[in-house]
Amino acid sequence: MIRSEVFKTLIPLISDQLVVCNIGLPSQELHMMDDQPSNFYMLGTMGLASSIGLGLALAQKQKVIAIDGDGSVLTNLGTLPTIANNPASNFILLIIDNGSYGSTGDQPTYAGRKTSLARVAEACGCDNVIECKAEDTAKVMEAALKGDQMTIIVCKCKSGNVPVPVIEMDAPVIKHRFMQEVKRRNA
C-alpha cells in the first residue's frame, strides 16, 4: 500500500476528527479525497505538523490527529522529546513512513534504511508507540481514537504517489474555517 491507499482506509475514521496534515502531497491527497473544515493543511514549513498538532492538543479538549511523514519527522526530530515530556492524552501522531521524501521525488530517507522512528520515539520517552503495517493502520487508529492515551503510530508503507492538484484555498481561509471548527467542537 502507498500513502494514498492508507488514507483511503483511514478516511472513514478521521473524517470527523481534527487533523493537522503534513506539507506537500499528504495535504494535497487528503484535500482531494476528503476536504473538511476540520482539516488543517500545511502549505509550507516542512517538519512542523507534529508540533502544531501537539500545541493544538494541549490547548483544547478534542482529539487531534497529526499526520506526518518520515522525512518531516527527521527534519524536526526535536519534536519527539517535546511530545514525550508534554503528554496530551488527546493527541495521536501518525507517521506515514514510506522510507522516502515523497513530495520531492521519492528520494530515500534514513528511516527507510537503518533508522527506526518507532525506536527513536521510544528512546525519546514516548510511552505508547505502535509500529504497524500499512494494512493495519486503520485498526490501530481506531483503537487509538477509542483510547484515552497519547499514541504515536508509525505506519510502514510503500513509497509512491498519485497525481493530485495543488491546494488553492488561501492559507488564512484554511486557518479560519479550522479555528471555527475547533471552537464549535469545544463549545
Add this chain to the structure above:
Amino acid sequence: MSISQKIVDGLVEHKVNFVTTVPCKQLAGVIEIIDKTPEVLHVPSNKEDEGMGLCAGAWMGGMRPCIIMQNTALGVTVNTLATLIQFYQMPLPMIISYRGELGERVACQVEMAVHTKALLDQLHIQTYHFHKPDDVEEIGAIIKHTFMSRKPTAILTDSNFWGGY
C-alpha cells in the same frame, strides 16, 4: 520588582497563557518565573521553529501564545515565520534576548547581532528594541498590538536593558 517579573506580569495581564522557550542566559529569570506561573502553560522546545509550530497550534486551539528565544536563532526561524506565522496570519509575540550588543563578552554573538534587525526588517516584522529598563513598561501595549494585528512581533531585549548580566 524585577524586570523579569514585569515581563511575565505584562504577558499574564494580556492573557498570554501558552509560552514556549529556548533558553538564554539573559532570559533565565523570565523562564524561571514563567515555569512557576499557574496562568501559563510552559512547554519548552528544542528549537525555535519547533516552538513556533507549538505556538501556531496553541493559537488555533484558543490559547494566546508567546515564544521566548535568543536572537542567534532568528535565522533558523525565517521559513517558519514566512510560511506559517505570516502566511496564515497568526499573532506571535517573540521576546528575544538581543545578544551581541553593547556589553557583550562573546565576540561570536555579534555575528548574528549585526543581522538581527536586518532580518526582521526584511521580513517586515514589527520590532521593538528594549534598551533601557523603563522600556519594559511597553510590554503590555506590544502584546495587545500583536494579537490585534495577527502578526509576529519582535521585542529585542539587549544587555543594557537587563542591566548588564
